Amino acid sequence: NAGVTQTPKFQVLKTGQSMTLQCAQDMNHEYMSWYRQDPGMGLRLIHYSVGAGITDQGEVPNGYNVSRSTTEDFPLRLLSAAPSQTSVYFCASSSRERLPRNEQFFGPGTRLTVL
Amino acid sequence: DAKTTQPNSMESNEEEPVHLPCNHSTISGTDYIHWYRQLPSQGPEYVIHGLTSNVNNRMASLAIAEDRKSSTLILHRATLRDAAVYYCILHNYNQGGKLIFGQGTELSVKP
Numbered sequence: 674n675a676g677v678t679q680t681p682k683f684q685v686l687k688t689g690q691s692m693t694l695q696c697a698q699d700m701n702h703e704y705m706s707w708y709r710q711d712p713g714m715g716l717r718l719i720h721y722s723v724g725a726g727i728t729d730q731g732e733v734p735n736g737y738n739v740s741r742s743t744t745e746d747f748p749l750r751l752l753s754a755a756p757s758q759t760s761v762y763f764c765a766s767s768s769r770e771r772l773p774r775n776e777q778f779f780g781p782g783t784r785l786t787v788l
Numbered sequence: 789d790a791k792t793t794q795p796n797s798m799e800s801n802e803e804e805p806v807h808l809p810c811n812h813s814t815i816s817g818t819d820y821i822h823w824y825r826q827l828p829s830q831g832p833e834y835v836i837h838g839l840t841s842n843v844n845n846r847m848a849s850l851a852i853a854e855d856r857k858s859s860t861l862i863l864h865r866a867t868l869r870d871a872a873v874y875y876c877i878l879h880n881y882n883q884g885g886k887l888i889f890g891q892g893t894e895l896s897v898k899p
Contacts, residue, residue: 706887717889718887718889721884731886775887777824777834779832780831782830
């Protein structure tokens with residue numbers, strides 16, 4: 674199993690550009706989440722999904738869109754990038770069957786810089 | 789979501805035990821206590837979780853106070869590879885897979 678994969682690893686955008694961060698998992702997990710981590714800070718939840726077709730907002734959803742058309746993929750779209758979105762983005766997945774253990778598996782992260 | 793409080797940083801010597809405290813005075817009866825750690829330049833990884841009883845696994849032990857308002861993650865013999873940020877997180881079954889992270893404790897290990 675590849676686990677949770679994220680692409681790209683690094684990205685530089687100009688203010689106002691849009692892009693999609695990709696996240697995929699091959700563990701057939703129902704739950705998937707997107708987090709951002711600013712320098713020296715903990716992770717903050719952006720959006721999460723409990724299954725294909727179902728998404729919900731987290732702590733800091735503004736400026737981001739998500740959709741979940743398949744169990745495997747959970748892309749994060751930046752609509753109009755702003756310097757405040759410069760951060761490291763982590764995708765994670767976990768299995769509903771394994772609750773309450775709720776072991777989340779994290780991807781390697783995407784380091785995004787917005788100029 | 790119930791809140792946790794952890795020290796910002798702690799230091800340990802290699803091969804000595806480390807006790808990482810966490811306060812969660814507003815914990816509800818159905819909240820599980822989870823610990824994750826984040827090694828430098830990596831995503832977080834699961835360490836351990838518990839509800840009421842103390843728990844042990846190959847990575848660590850979790851000691852939970854009788855009133856559940858605090859807990860302690862115990863690394864029995866710290867190694868240089870244990871240097872990381874350790875997060876104490878409360879998770880309720882009804883939250884599904886959602887985790888809310890706090891600031892965590894940055895653990896440094898001296899040789």
